[in-house]
Amino acid sequence: MTALLSVQNVGKRFGGFVALDDISLDVQAGERLGLIGPNGSGKSTLVNCICGTLQNERGSVHFDGHAMNGLAAHERTHRGLSRSFQLPRPFPSLTLADNLCIPMLYTVHKRTGTPLHADDIGARCGELLRMVGLDNKAKHLPRDLTQVEMRKLELARAMAAEPKLLIADEAMAGLSHSEIEDILALLLRLNESGITVIMIEHIMTAVMSFSQRLAVLVSGKKIADGKPEDVVRNPDVVKAYLGE
């Protein structure tokens, strides 16, 4: 079985700083992968290389059987790769409903072939906003939202592109316990509906309860990859987090 996402020997430098060093990672369709690592270990850079926000200098990224190297971010989104940003980046001058319209207008028809009808877009927007519990704020601007609502909007917008693979980049940082539960439940529901999810997170309880597999990045290298309970007992991982 070929992997949905296959990252092979990816390397990325920023000047003299090696941000990613020979990273290889496979993600199967339908899997829930947790990606952890200390601050500055290269998690977000890896996401950026996978999604096309940055271009990797070495190695290759394959998604759904296609080579992604050289493709711009929007072309990767068209093929079913979607991400949320670590710090929410809503479109501030557009209402919540219009925020979700953008991916629907620009991405969904690329795979289905036919543009969505205006009524369908409205219905889909309502559905997505209901899913994240923001349906009563459809006509509001993002500035009216709380932090947790902003994260939910971010996830809803990533979902609006109808992705095959969703990368949630620290969707829970800074949230309260119950808010984390909310987002976790949301991500699990998405996964049940058939979407592969990569979760990047610092909150270990969330990662442990969510992930079927865990990969650990430290200083741009992947030092562990396997079952979550095995990985957290791995001496290298313990050393990276706690020191010797």
Add this chain to the structure above:
Amino acid sequence: MPLFTGIAIVVALAIFAVLRVPNIEYLFVAGYTIVQYIVLATAWNILGGYCGYVNFGSAAFFALGAYSTVALATFGNQIDDLVPESMAPFFHLIFPLPIPILIVFGGIVSGIVGFGTGYLTLRLRGAFFAIATLALSVVLATLVVNWDFVGGSGGAYVVRPGEFPGLGSYMQYLFLLMLGLAVFSVVIARWIERSRLGFGFAAIRDDELAAEASGVPTLRLKLIATTLSGALMGMAGAPFPYYIGYLAPASAFGLEYAVNSIAMPLIGGTTSWIGPVIGTILLGTLQQVTTVTISSAVNVLLVGVLLIAFVIIAPNGIVGLVQDRLHARRRK
């Protein structure tokens, strides 16, 4: 959509009819300038307001349109020197070209330059993009100054016919054409606003990275915006030599075109088609009145004072002010 176009045409014709009543030529002279700025401000707003890319080079695109007219007019005057004798009768038949053709031609030239400029500069953001467009203006002005065919630094005369058959003075004809162009550009701007393209532009303006991640092909959309915006500015410039009679580089590349095309949308509001129209009518009329009553030099001062006032009182322009009020009321 056709309803809006219909209303816009009816409004334009009504304005024309009303202005004809007093039979004062000056009304058309002043009106032409204001309507011309509606086109320029609307064109600027397609790139500046919808996409968030501030273009300081409006004068360059306007002048390109004007100078393409000069080039064609000069060519028309020198047909016997420039083309082989066998071809000359054919060219004599089609020259001088009617102004609508010149408008299309000016639009094409400026559109191509808009596309090229976009391709070279759109990787720049914010102030850097603005500086690049300003540089474009300086470069083009230098080229024109050194191009003798279109008059060089000395400028070029374009003789305006006295009458337009069936309409009256030629000035009225020019005014009517510009009015048509204003309707055209406003209809385009409004169409963009409500289309898929408009949503993409708004996403680019708000957050380019997030727009890409949502599948918006940002570079392609920005190129569409620069081409369209440049083309409309060129179209506004094409009839200008006939309006002014004598075109010098200093007047075609005048700072007031760059400044007004920015100030008018900012004062009116940049997020919707009506903003540039309101801003132009207010500022343009005020400028015409002060030119007559005080002096033309006060214009620039006026623009500066108004811009500062609006940045403080209504940073999103008049339309933004109204929208904020409505939004606040809805939340109460």
